[in-house]
Amino acid sequence: MTATEVRVWAPTGLPEVAPGDDLAGLLVALLRDDADAAPEHALRDGDVLVLTSKVVSKAEGRVVAADDREQAITDETVRVVATREHATGVTRIVENRLGLVMAAAGVDASNTPAGTVLLLPLDPDGTARHLRAALQAAFGVRLGLVLTDTAGRPWRQGVTDLAIGAAGVEVLDDLRGQVDSFGRPLVMTVAAVADEIASAAELVKGKAAGRPLAVVRGLAHLVTVDDGPGARVLVRTGDDDMFHLGSAEAYAQGWKDALERPDEAPRE
Amino acid sequence: MTATEVRVWAPTGLPEVAPGDDLAGLLVALLRDDADAAPEHALRDGDVLVLTSKVVSKAEGRVVAADDREQAITDETVRVVATREHATGVTRIVENRLGLVMAAAGVDASNTPAGTVLLLPLDPDGTARHLRAALQAAFGVRLGLVLTDTAGRPWRQGVTDLAIGAAGVEVLDDLRGQVDSFGRPLVMTVAAVADEIASAAELVKGKAAGRPLAVVRGLAHLVTVDDGPGARVLVRTGDDDMFHLGSAEAYAQGWKDALERPDEAPRE
Numbered sequence: 025m026t027a028t029e030v031r032v033w034a035p036t037g038l039p040e041v042a043p044g045d046d047l048a049g050l051l052v053a054l055l056r057d058d059a060d061a062a063p064e065h066a067l068r069d070g071d072v073l074v075l076t077s078k079v080v081s082k083a084e085g086r087v088v089a090a091d092d093r094e095q096a097i098t099d100e101t102v103r104v105v106a107t108r109e110h111a112t113g114v115t116r117i118v119e120n121r122l123g124l125v126m127a128a129a130g131v132d133a134s135n136t137p138a139g140t141v142l143l144l145p146l147d148p149d150g151t152a153r154h155l156r157a158a159l160q161a162a163f164g165v166r167l168g169l170v171l172t173d174t175a176g177r178p179w180r181q182g183v184t185d186l187a188i189g190a191a192g193v194e195v196l197d198d199l200r201g202q203v204d205s206f207g208r209p210l211v212m213t214v215a216a217v218a219d220e221i222a223s224a225a226e227l228v229k230g231k232a233a234g235r236p237l238a239v240v241r242g243l244a245h246l247v248t249v250d251d252g253p254g255a256r257v258l259v260r261t262g263d264d265d266m267f268h269l270g271s272a273e274a275y276a277q278g279w280k281d282a283l284e285r286p287d288e289a290p291r292e
Numbered sequence: 293m294t295a296t297e298v299r300v301w302a303p304t305g306l307p308e309v310a311p312g313d314d315l316a317g318l319l320v321a322l323l324r325d326d327a328d329a330a331p332e333h334a335l336r337d338g339d340v341l342v343l344t345s346k347v348v349s350k351a352e353g354r355v356v357a358a359d360d361r362e363q364a365i366t367d368e369t370v371r372v373v374a375t376r377e378h379a380t381g382v383t384r385i386v387e388n389r390l391g392l393v394m395a396a397a398g399v400d401a402s403n404t405p406a407g408t409v410l411l412l413p414l415d416p417d418g419t420a421r422h423l424r425a426a427l428q429a430a431f432g433v434r435l436g437l438v439l440t441d442t443a444g445r446p447w448r449q450g451v452t453d454l455a456i457g458a459a460g461v462e463v464l465d466d467l468r469g470q471v472d473s474f475g476r477p478l479v480m481t482v483a484a485v486a487d488e489i490a491s492a493a494e495l496v497k498g499k500a501a502g503r504p505l506a507v508v509r510g511l512a513h514l515v516t517v518d519d520g521p522g523a524r525v526l527v528r529t530g531d532d533d534m535f536h537l538g539s540a541e542a543y544a545q546g547w548k549d550a551l552e553r554p555d556e557a558p559r560e
Contacts, residue, residue, distance in 0.1 A: 030496050033297040106534045117534070125447040134481065174481075178446050178535040179393040180454070181528045182464045182484030184491075196450045213402065213442075216450030217495065223452075224492035227485065227511060228298050243495060260449045266374045266385070267446040271537040275560040278546025286551060292543040 030242035033065065034228040034235035043085030048158035051075070051237060055163070070244020072168035072193055073159065074225035076236035078135055078142060080151050080171060080189075086143040093131060093141045100129035100143060106270025117270065122148065123259035124188060126175050144173065148189025149254030156191040156251065168193030168247040171255070172222040178267065185226035187218035190255040194218070194246040217246055218255055298510035301333065302496040302503035311353030316426035319343070319505060323431070338512020340436035340461055341427065342493035344504035346403055346410060348419050348439060348457075354411040361399060361409045368397035368411060374538025385538065390416065391527035392456060394443050412441065416457025417522030424459040424519065436461030436515040439523070440490040446535065453494035455486035458523040462486070462514040485514055486523055 035058035038050060051073075059066040081087070088096045101118040105125055108115045120129040122144060130144040145151055148171045156169040171189030176182075187195060195218035225238035261268070269277065278290060303326035306318060319341075327334040349355070356364045369386040373393055376383045388397040390412060398412040413419055416439045424437040439457030444450075455463060463486035493506035529536070537545065546558060 028496065029299065029301040030492070031297065031299050032492070108534060119447075174483075177484075179387075179528055179533060180484060180487065181526050182482045182487070184484050184487055186448070214450045215442075215494070216445075216448060216452050219448065219450070219452055220491035220495050223488035224298070224300070224495060226483070227488050227492060228296065258449050260447055265447060266376060266538045266540070267535050269539040269542070270534045271539075271542040272534065272560050274537070274539040274542035275546035275549075276558050278543035278548075279550040279558040280546075281543075282547040282550035283554060290544050290547040292540050 028242070030224070030240060032224055032228050032238055032240050034225075034230075034238045035065070036235055038079070038234070038236060041079045041082040043083065043087070045083045047079065047083040048155050048162075051155065051159060052162045054237065055159075055239075065239065067159075067163045067165050067167065067239070068241065069165045070168075070241070070247045071165070072170060072221060072240040072243055072247060073155075074170045074172060074221060074229075074238045074240060075155070076229060077145050077148055077171045077173045077188055078132070079236045080145040080148070081142045082136075084145055084151075086145065087136060087140045088143065090133065090139050090141050093128075093133070096141065096143060097129045097131050100131060103268075104273075105268065106273055119261060120144065122188060123256065123261055124173075124175070124186075125261075126173075130173060130175075144188065145171070149191065149256055150189075152189035152191035152254065153251045166192070166247060166249070168243070170218055170221055170225070172225065174226075185219075185222040187216075187222045187255040187258060190218050191251040192248055193221070193243075194248060194252070195255055195258055197246065216258060217243075218258060221246075296510070298492070298508060300492050300496050300506055300508050302493075302498075302506045303333070304503055306347070306502070306504060309347045309350040311351065311355070313351045315348065315351040316423050316430075319423065319427060320430045322505065323427075323507075333507065335427075335431045335433050335435065335507070336509065337434045338436075338509070338515045339433070340438060340489060340508040340511055340515060341423075342438045342440060342489060342497075342506045342508060343423070344497060345413050345416055345439045345441045345456055346400070347504045348413040348416070349410045350404075352413055352419075354413065355404060355408045356411065358401065358407050358409050361396075361401070364409065364411060365397045365399050368399060371536075372541075373536065374541055387529060388412065390456060391524065391529055392441075392443070392454075393529075394441075398441060398443075412456065413439070417459065417524055418457075420457035420459035420522065421519045434460070434515060434517070436511070438486055438489055438493070440493065442494075453487075453490040455484075455490045455523040455526060458486050459519040460516055461489070461511075462516060462520065463523055463526055465514065484526060485511075486526060489514075 103119040106117040172185045197215040197217040199213040371387040374385045440453045465483040465485045467481040
């Protein structure tokens with residue numbers, strides 16, 4: 025099943041979020057105000073709420089002094105994938121404790137007060153479940169909830185938004201049982217719909233506009249009764265990951281190992 | 293500037309496309325029929341049309357016998373990035389002649405008659421410009437046009453849609469002159485909006501539904517008078533590409549080079 029029309033809008037007016045704020049309460053107020061101004065925006069069964077994870081980080085107080093940025097990145101890092109020197113320092117691309125491979129472990133200096141940087145939320149899938157429950161209770165409808173962050177990608181210029189937390193929405197739409205227009209089974213086709221939802225929402229939220237929440241209507245077929253496995257299942261690491269080291273890092277490791285044990289076979 | 297609401301829909305009824313078909317004419321007829329059935333769907337200035345590149349390949353006759361699939365992949369390949377053996381053969385992840393890094397060079401066996409595979413279009417940006425001109429002439433409005441394909445990504449499960457051709461639409465939205473909600477300049481922020489548009493469109497087109505075209509309304513600020521540079525500028529290759537070889541391939545190369553010239557410094 026596929027949507028026939030999707031609408032995405034971003035209510036304006038969420039106040040700046042501070043540590044300890046009741047984020048669910050703020051979102052409920054925002055969505056009520058939006059529905060008062062535009063009655064067709066009143067939430068319905070099957071709507072998906074897409075929230076920038078940055079506001080979750082703020083509510084959780086995941087702010088550290090900019091001087092502690094490098095240490096914060098180290099603390100968030102599980103594994104260094106690649107590093108690159110540039111004019112103002114070294115960029116580390118790492119796998120962080122959420123399994124996400126990101127520059128600077130996802131530690132970000134934009135949209136946070138001067139002299140501070142923001143870390144990613146502690147448990148995006150857990151927060152997505154919590155917010156979903158609170159919003160469903162407030163509005164009496166079945167909702168999906170996606171938390172997003174912004175990341176670069178190998179081989180492509182520019183950044184896009186990804187799902188880093190999810191509740192009540194399919195994150196991977198497995199089409200492998202379906203057939204194509206010639207009646208042949210679709211193989212190898214698992215669509216990362218939560219990432220596509222994150223990208224669609226970014227088109228209306230924007231980076232500078234102060235609209236961290238978007239509502240996506242028209243994807244009720246992807247909204248589930250259960251919270252589901254969360255965005256964690258979008259992470260691909262381990263044996264399945266053909267790019268677990270940057271090319272330069274892997275090359276250097278191969279060189280080093282060859283000189284240390286030249287009589288063995290290459291064993292990455 | 294950012295959109296406040298985006299709508300995406302996918303007209304139904306495009307016939308199966310065959311080599312030599314007048315694709316622009318088929319799309320005009322599809323969009324006229326859709327507007328007859330739903331008058332609010334009549335195209336407006338600033339609408340973006342998002343078309344699956346597969347139908348362009350079909351119109352161009354980019355079909356080869358499945359028995360020639362491996363040779364076709366070789367012919368489309370500029371550079372092998374990584375290979376992986378599995379139960380039924382070897383998957384090659386390569387940079388193709390369009391600069392896209394994709395499994396099997398983008399050669400695809402779904403939604404094409406049994407016994408055949410489809411190659412990517414010859415010149416997606418050129419075709420995007422051609423289709424844009426034809427559709428603008430037919431409807432008398434300013435449009436953007438994006439051609440899409442589906443690809444996997446390092447570190448993420450599932451596939452998403454990408455822009456592989458574009459005309460009349462910003463493909464990279466450079467926010468670096470803007471400020472965040474604290475008045476600080478946004479740095480490092482160039483959004484790959486054409487890829488986000490491709491992903492948003494995929495949510496309504498689907499893979500199995502026979503709806504290869506979507507209309508995206510609400511992004512007129514991204515639609516340009518000129519055709520612009522096309523989706524080619526989304527490609528990141530060369531020195532800027534930290535993942536130009538798979539980890540195993542880079543490791544093996546380092547090992548080999550170390551044994552061949554152990555007195556030199558590692559030079560990837």
